Amino acid sequence: MQKPQPDFETVLDSMTAPADALVVPAPFPIDRLQLDLVDRMEDIEADWRRLEALPQNSLHHAYDWCKAWHQAQQTPLLLVRGRIDGRTVMILPLEAARENGAVIARFIAIRFNNYNTGLLDEDFRFLDAEALQGLRIKLAMLLKGKADLVTLGTMPLLWRDIAHPFTGLYAIEDANHTFQMPLLSSFEQALAQVNAKRRRKKFRVQERRLLERGGYEHVIATTDREKQDILSLFFQQKAARFKQHGLPDVFRPAEIKTFFRNLIAVQPNGHDIPLELHAIRLKGEDDGKIAAISGLSRKGDHVICQFGSIDDTLAPEASPGELLFWLMIKRASEQGVAIFDFGIGDQLYKRSWCTVETVTHQLLLPITVRGWLMMVMLAARTRAKVAIKKRPPLYRFIQKIRRRGQAPQPAPAEND
Known part of the structure; x- marks a missing residue:
């Protein structure tokens, strides 16, 4: 029997429950969060390794995992560092790729990552609506001129009964789940x-x-x-x-x-x-x-x-x-x-x-008008895949057509 997965609204409701049902942490000091871009992984290796050791952060964002990918791919890095009073509390290990005329910032090695979290300090646990809006604005300002769209893919909004701090950003369900x-x-x-x-x-x-x-x-x-x-x-x-x-x-x-x-x-x-x-x-x-x-x-x-x-x-x-x-x-x-x-x-x-x-999501943040258009296209494409995979006869039919010689499409990095 599968463990039921709460949907997006349920996760949000759990974070805004009545005070007698949930102890709400103090508001995140978003006004004190300073973001900057780091050019080289080596420049923040010590902070990176400190954050990667925390249990809530994905193994796919470990320094050595991302380094192995970057050494092989040499794609442009967009390493977002967040600091409060000089202490690094967040690293988003992103890389830039051009797709359909737009520059998209994605997690490093996203194609072969089974789940993503970003690298967040242990106190980086709860962002209310105001803090999320502040983070959205700060990221957009930082990445303006660097990317058209930020897509944080394969993220579980709830992992081991803990809601991800970014829950509340615009999200669409991934077509492929994890088991x-x-x-x-x-x-x-x-x-x-x-x-x-x-x-x-x-x-x-x-x-x-x-x-x-x-x-x-x-x-x-x-x-x-x-x-x-x-x-x-x-x-x-x-x-x-x-x-x-x-x-x-x-x-x-x-x-x-x-x-x-x-x-x-x-x-x-x-x-x-x-x-x-x-x-x-x-x-x-x-x-x-x-x-x-x-x-x-x-x-x-x-x-x-x-x-x-x-x-x-x-x-x-x-x-x-x-x-x-x-x-x-x-x-x-x-x-x-x-x-x-x-x-x-x-x-x-x-x-x-x-x-x-486990259901994972893509969190999307458009930076430019081109990014908005890409977001609409990606959202539509992903929702179509979800709809198809929920209809096994239709999915099998499409797979059969592909096997008969249609142009190969990018396949998900599954372990089967």
């Missing part, structure tokens, strides 16, 4: 959410079939060579999978491959890991061959599956991709992880594991 599995206090309790008896039986059948072929091992890449080899194999497996389904390969551009190679080179910081590669390596008749690969990121007690691939010519009867999820989720549970996140994209295998579906 999570709470791991509770033990792996057994986590399994109980998704029919533990059926899951255990399925795992035993998958494992028996692989053992009959000679066995397998769960590999977690540790050496640089092993990481590079497995990542290269993932690109190959994913390309074959996209081709098989008539979809564009979002991992094909050289700069995208460079981004992920940069990420796996970053050393873990305790339990926090930008990208960790897991695989099922076969023994016996297919000795040394890799049947399934997944890339995981972790921050604190939150693990996100960034991507996955399978070689469907290797032991397809054993569903090695499904087996790998079992092993990764069990390991995460034993390590004290609270949430195993399957990321963006509605797929049957995600729903079979997950009990929580």
